[in-house]
Amino acid sequence: MGIVNVTPDSFSDGGQAYAPQAAVAHGLALLEQGADIVDVGGESTRPGAVRPPAEEELRRVLPVVRRLAAAGAVVSVDTMRAEVAARALEAGARLVNDVSCGLADPAMLPLMARADTPYVVMHWRGHSAGMRAQARYDDVVTDVVDELRLRVEAALHAGIRADCLIVDPGLGFAKEPEHNWALLGGLGEVFALGRPVLVGASRKSFLGQVVADPATGRPRPARSRDAATAAVSVLAAAQGAWCLRVHDVASTLDAVRVTARWGAEPAVARLPRHSVGV
Known part of the structure; x- marks a missing residue:
């Protein structure tokens, strides 16, 4: 993606x-x-x-x-608004990527039930202006999985078909760096929800910190994090991620192809992809 x-x-x-x-x-x-x-x-x-x-x-x-x-x-279409999702679907979009998992707009889940099209449910605790204050967890993997499960259940209750639902652990959204790394290490529990998993680590600040300038400690700028993105993305793919959301497609695709050629073909290449026509 x-x-x-x-x-x-x-x-x-x-x-x-x-x-x-x-x-x-x-x-x-x-x-x-x-x-x-x-x-x-x-x-x-x-x-x-x-x-x-x-x-x-x-x-x-x-x-x-x-x-x-x-x-x-x-x-x-990446939107939290039902109106935008509806108009984008009319304009030709075939998937709705809602980072709020239906919490930002109560009209979103009913819309997606009517639309009968793939819908990404991402872990979310609040809008960008205040999400840092929401980065509090007892156990981030357990908490995120439990909260995602509740949103999947809400989507099903609204009438969205199970095979339309995709989940995303929401890296960087109300997450401190250590939370993101814990979630990546615990992706197996996200997969256990039984839905395809979208992973979006691309260029995020927790990667910039890992590849910081060794002399100054200054995090690497966002546009210089594509190699780090590719590393995380290919490891997520090898574990079974359905889709990788990235800014620079070429570097991640190269990494996935090399991993596949090595003999550990990422599960992303084996999962059914017909639901979004690719």
Whole structure:
């Protein structure tokens, strides 16, 4: 899954593909690199980010979704708003990636039940402006899995088919670095929920800290974390992740291919992919 941020304040690229034409070109380039899905989002979810109005989010994402879908891309829309999800599906999106797992908008789960399309349920405890205060856990793996289970049950109760549901442990969302590493080490418990798992570690700050400048201790900038991203992503794939959400598709795809050639073919390559048409 290649990331297309249609925002002026993304943590990873600072609005590099903010204009619709640039965002479409970026999405097409990700497809050329080998992306199976392009994930289009119009709201930054970096820590401390302020939400744009719904009208602005729609203005950002709809032209990009429409043009990428028309070009034959499998498009995911990254949104917490049911209105944006509905309009994006009408424009050609085939998957909804909701980082709030239906908690930000009570209309989202009923919409997804009607839409009958794949839906990503991510672990989430609150909006970006206040999520750091929510990074409190007794045992992060147990707590995250239990909370994800509750959201899966809520989705099923709303009428969403089980085979439409994908789960995401929400790396970086209300998580301190040690929480992210614990979750990666405990992915098996996330897999035990019985749903395909999406992993999105790409360029996140906990990676920047691991590859910090040895002289200054300064974390590596976001756009210089792709090798670290590829390492985490290929290990997640080898454990059974269904999909890897990344900014730089080429480096992660190379890492997955090399791992496959080594003989430990990542389970991501063996899982059924028909639900989103790829």
